[in-house]
Structures are given as structure tokens and as C-alpha cells.
Amino acid sequence: MFELLGIPPQVLFGQLLLGLINGAFYATLSLGLALIFGLLNIINFTHGAQYMMGAFVAYLLLNLLGIGYWPSLFLAPILVGLVGIVLEKTMLSRLYKLDHLYGLLLTFGLALLIEGAFRQMYGVSGLPYPIPDVLKGGQNLGFMFLPNYRAWVVVASLLICFATWFLIERTKLGSYLRAATENPALVQAFGINVPRMITLTYGFGVALAGFAGVLAAPIYSVNPLMGSNLIVVVFAVVVIGGMGSILGAILTGFGLGLVEGLTKVFYPEASNTVIFIIMAIVLVLKPAGLFGRAR
Amino acid sequence: MKQSTALLAGVAVLALSTGSALAQVSDDVVKIGVLNDQSGTYADLAGPGSTLAAQMAVDDFGGTVLGKKIQVVFADHQNKPDVGASIVNRWIDAEQVDVVVDVPTSSVALAVQEITNKKGKVHLNSTAATSDLTGKACSPTGIHWTYSTTALANGTGKAVVAQGGKSWFFLTADYAFGHALERDVSKVVKEAGGEVKGVVRHPFPNQDFSSFLLQAQASGAQVIGLANAGADTINSIKQASEFGITQAGQKLAGLLVFLSDIHSLGLQTAQGLQLTTGFYWDMDEETRAWSKKFAAKHNGAMPTMAQAGVYSAVAHYLKAIKEAGTDDGKKVVDKMKELPVKDFFARNAKIRADGRMVHDMYLVEVKKPSESKGPYDYYKVLRTIPGDEAYGPLSTDCPSAKG
Numbered sequence: 001m002f003e004l005l006g007i008p009p010q011v012l013f014g015q016l017l018l019g020l021i022n023g024a025f026y027a028t029l030s031l032g033l034a035l036i037f038g039l040l041n042i043i044n045f046t047h048g049a050q051y052m053m054g055a056f057v058a059y060l061l062l063n064l065l066g067i068g069y070w071p072s073l074f075l076a077p078i079l080v081g082l083v084g085i086v087l088e089k090t091m092l093s094r095l096y097k098l099d100h101l102y103g104l105l106l107t108f109g110l111a112l113l114i115e116g117a118f119r120q121m122y123g124v125s126g127l128p129y130p131i132p133d134v135l136k137g138g139q140n141l142g143f144m145f146l147p148n149y150r151a152w153v154v155v156a157s158l159l160i161c162f163a164t165w166f167l168i169e170r171t172k173l174g175s176y177l178r179a180a181t182e183n184p185a186l187v188q189a190f191g192i193n194v195p196r197m198i199t200l201t202y203g204f205g206v207a208l209a210g211f212a213g214v215l216a217a218p219i220y221s222v223n224p225l226m227g228s229n230l231i232v233v234v235f236a237v238v239v240i241g242g243m244g245s246i247l248g249a250i251l252t253g254f255g256l257g258l259v260e261g262l263t264k265v266f267y268p269e270a271s272n273t274v275i276f277i278i279m280a281i282v283l284v285l286k287p288a289g290l291f292g293r294a295r
Numbered sequence: 296m297k298q299s300t301a302l303l304a305g306v307a308v309l310a311l312s313t314g315s316a317l318a319q320v321s322d323d324v325v326k327i328g329v330l331n332d333q334s335g336t337y338a339d340l341a342g343p344g345s346t347l348a349a350q351m352a353v354d355d356f357g358g359t360v361l362g363k364k365i366q367v368v369f370a371d372h373q374n375k376p377d378v379g380a381s382i383v384n385r386w387i388d389a390e391q392v393d394v395v396v397d398v399p400t401s402s403v404a405l406a407v408q409e410i411t412n413k414k415g416k417v418h419l420n421s422t423a424a425t426s427d428l429t430g431k432a433c434s435p436t437g438i439h440w441t442y443s444t445t446a447l448a449n450g451t452g453k454a455v456v457a458q459g460g461k462s463w464f465f466l467t468a469d470y471a472f473g474h475a476l477e478r479d480v481s482k483v484v485k486e487a488g489g490e491v492k493g494v495v496r497h498p499f500p501n502q503d504f505s506s507f508l509l510q511a512q513a514s515g516a517q518v519i520g521l522a523n524a525g526a527d528t529i530n531s532i533k534q535a536s537e538f539g540i541t542q543a544g545q546k547l548a549g550l551l552v553f554l555s556d557i558h559s560l561g562l563q564t565a566q567g568l569q570l571t572t573g574f575y576w577d578m579d580e581e582t583r584a585w586s587k588k589f590a591a592k593h594n595g596a597m598p599t600m601a602q603a604g605v606y607s608a609v610a611h612y613l614k615a616i617k618e619a620g621t622d623d624g625k626k627v628v629d630k631m632k633e634l635p636v637k638d639f640f641a642r643n644a645k646i647r648a649d650g651r652m653v654h655d656m657y658l659v660e661v662k663k664p665s666e667s668k669g670p671y672d673y674y675k676v677l678r679t680i681p682g683d684e685a686y687g688p689l690s691t692d693c694p695s696a697k698g
Contacts, residue, residue, distance in 0.1 A: 022503055123555075124335065124342075125339040147539070150505075
């Protein structure tokens, strides 16, 4: 059947695999967004900038302090997460009682400021970040050459996605979090510090973006615009998956990566619009998203 | 519309009333509008550096011409033709801009060419690539200064075919520029007896090229021609090496590569790449002297050919205003074509009837890390391509160049 479409199966498998790799980025980023939206009701437009900051922190750690990729994979998300916590404490926390629109405007403005500052300092051509030695080279799979690093990206994203899902859906801490979204006053009455929990959740969501940024650094050049190029797609992923749905964000992220991969084979010109076409269709047929429930 | 008609009438009356033998400069100021991508994908190769280059040309000229002040303004067209068009309309109709310079991104450049042509203002294009600017979209007030897709094809394209790269696969940025470059290089390849095995057109701008690169690999072509620019080219080259494509024997041809791209890629990844450029800072005393002055004001970054071209074009433009005694668009451009072009940038140069500034181009190879003495010591010049060979004959598609 594949050959009927003029594409040999080998090429198709290669493209599907690549789609999965891109899907890994979509999943990790949309997971953070869904988490923040689900628990804080904030549409976090700074997510792209925070992803970019993750990559830059890794770059700066390497070039200023000589700290390599592996420690950066933990340090950079923590640092970016801390910046997120400061933002939440000083600004975002004042907006929870207002309409979504205020949070959206604030985070969007912050994203522009952060990107502008990095652009001023580092230009737009991007800075090189080497692939860690252990993951250099690749495997010949017969139908394609798979760089080791890209394989690692998929594994790392799957691990982090699963861990997050498990934390929210299957642990006591997660049940507190979910309860606090439903009825914060009641949960607080049980003696749980809800504001602190919300701050930490935002920090964690932002740290996920930073983590994706470090993962991306060796593949794409470390570039102030890398976040804004991606964020719109990731928002579409979240909308398709259903705002606030953790599992939806993960599955849709990988799924849309695959769809995009296929589009790149059959009609490359449309590869950057296909996700939005799907979004439009989903919004018409199922306005709450594939995995969302109406609020 | 009504307003601009009134304005035109006003200007006409004014022009008639002052139409004596005296030198005339409209609105008592020569205003130079630098229009480019100030913040996106193409900002490093032109961007604020081009504004700086234009200002340097004005300063070196003395800041005034025919006793009137020269002023430089700039704007960000965001690589969008509609944004660029509305800026240029506003500049010309309401802000007394006499000349639009730089204008990377071919789709925007073509829009600007049409407006400036219609309104009789000058368009000095340094950074857009499409050869259509002096072909079917040529204008009596437009000059294409630094390079073109024809020159890139005759430079890099020919060189690669001559080294045995007979079968090609193109990775093309899906807009006016990519299409023009693909067309011009394909022509050169076919004329030299080569073949084009396939094309994939990618969205602009794009980050992940792995999928397109694998299609190029599957085609079995000897050469993968990158008909894209800026960050797109950087990512294509990086990812080609990541996916083992260059190691497996296919050759990459970067059809439009700027010095800033090499700086970002690093020599480790970029070494051995051959490319065509209209300028390199480290050629002789004159280029070094100007470039070092530029770099001192530009965070140490050496000029790209685009930025050096802006300086050269603006300097020649101001000289022509002085000689012509007016800043009238058509008269100045005619004078520019008449005057000899000679500076650190333009060698063996002349401006043709179709608006093409023909000058020597250079086929260069990116140095190995061991050969480079430090940042920006990146190219060795393999060959000087004489202007006539690089730009080919006068375009037959340009109506105003005939007769």
C-alpha cells in the first residue's frame, strides 16, 4: 500500500521515526503547559522563552563554568524553574482571581522581553553546543541512520513524561494538587499550604520547559528565537489534546509529531500548517479537545 | 489616496516654483531608509549592521550633500512583504524618504521594487538574492548591488559541477528567494550536463531539516543544494552532519552563505564548504581598514557582504546626488549608472542598464580550524570570478533595459 503512494516503506519508517523525535519535544513542552493550565488556570505564554532559557543556561554553564551536558540536564531546569518561581511569586500570583486574558497578556509580554534581551546580547544566528561524547555517532537501522543523540531525546522525554503523569495521577501529592484545583478553599482548610503548592507547580512546569531546552541545545543551534518558533505549535498541541489534560498533552504531542513527519513526505509545503488544520477540525468536532472535558 | 494625490500636486507645484538652475533637494533633507529584518532569522547577516554601514557611509561623506542634511532611518520588515510595503509607502508618502536600501528577503524586495518604481524613488538593494530584481521586475530607479541568484549559480553551482557533482537534489526555502535560486542553479547544472534528481520545498523559516535531508539522501544525488539562507542554512548543515549524510559521501552545496553563518556554525562543522561571496573583509589593506572600523562599532563582528554592500551603495548614491545636483530618483540613478563605481567593495565594477551592479565575485573555501588564526579568519579565496562571468549577459526580461 505504501508503494502505491510512491513512497518506499524504508523512507516511510525513517520519517515516522523522525516524527516521533519531534513529537518528543512537543510532548515535553505541552506537558508543562497543560500542567500549568490545569492547576493554575494560567495560559503560560512565556513557555517558549523558558525553553530557550534552558538551552542558553546550558550554553552558559558550559562556556563560563565548564559544566558539561549531563550536570546541565539537571542544573539548567532547576535554575530556569527558580526564575519561574520568582515570576510567579512577584507577578503571576496577583492575577489568579482575574480573567485568563490578563495572565496571557502578562506572560506574552514577559516572553517578548526575555527574547528581546537575549537577542540583544547574543544575536539571532545561534550559538553552537556540542553533542555529549557518549552520544556522538549513530546506528544504521537499515532504513535510516539514527543519531544516538536523537534516540536519547525520545527516551528522555518518555521517561520525564511518564514520571510527571505518575506523580500527578498516582501519588498522594498529585491527589492534593488535583484537589486544590477543584476546590482550593477546602483543601486549605485541611491544613495544606495551597499557594505554596501552586508556586511549586508553576516552577515544575517551567523546569520541564528548561529541560526540553537543554535536550534541544545540541540539535538546533542555541538561538533566542528557538522558543517563539515552537511555542505556537505547542499551543496547538495542547488545544488538540484538551487544555489541562496531562495524558492528552503527552499522547497528542507524540501523535502530532508523527502526522507532521508524514506531511513532510507527502506535501512538505504544508508541514508547518498541518497541525493547525487538525486543530481547526478538532475544535469544530470536539471543542474541549480530544482528551479534555468541558469545564 | 486623496491625500497622496494632494501631496503629489503640492510637490509638483513646489518643484515647478523652485525649478531654477539651483541644486534641488526635496524637503531640504536626503533621507535614507534602511529596511530589513532587524530581529528575526536574517538579522545577523544584515539587520542593525546594515544600518550602521549606511550611517558610516553618510559620516564618511561629511553628513551633508548639496548643503542639505543627510539622515538615516531604519525599520523592521519582519520578512513579510505586506509589512515592508506599508513601511515603504509611509516612508515615501509621509516621511520624505528618498531611498530605500538593503531589503533582504526576496519577496519583500520585489514588493519594495514595485512601490519605489511607481513613486519614482530609489531602491538600492544589497541583501535580497533574486535575479528577478534586474529581470522581469527591474526598475529604472532600482539597483541590485551585492550579489544575485545568477551570480551564486555561476559561482558555487558551476564550481561544484566542475568538481564532478553532476546529480543534484535541492532543499529549497518555499518563497520567492528559494525558488529563484533553485531555478538559476538548476539551469547552470543542466547546461553543464548535470541532472536534478529532485526538490523538496520547506517552510520558511524552519528548524528541523532531518526529514528533508533524509529525502535528499534517499534520492542518491551526489550533491544536496541548499537553496535557503541564514538560520535555515545553518540548521541544514548542522543536521546533515548529525545524520551522517556528509560522512556517507554526499556533498553539501551551500548556495547562499554569509560570514555570520560560518561564525555561528563554527569551523569544525563548516570546514571545506565552498561558497560564493561578493566581499570578504580580509582581502587587502583597504578591505581590512574599513572592516576593522566597522567591527569596532559592531561588537567585534566583521561585516558580511550584505553590510559592506550597503556602505558601498549608499556612498555611490551620495556621490551621484552631488554630481547630478538633485535627489530626484530617476536622475540620480541615471547618474549612478554613468559614474564609475570604485571603492574597497566594488572591483572592476559598473552598473548596467537593467540596474545590475556588476563586480568581481569570489569563490571561497571555509578554512580548517587549524588554518584559522582566530574569529572571522574563515575564508581562503580560491578564485576571483570576473563580474561579466558571474552575472551573465543583460537580462532579456527587463523592459526598461531595451532601447
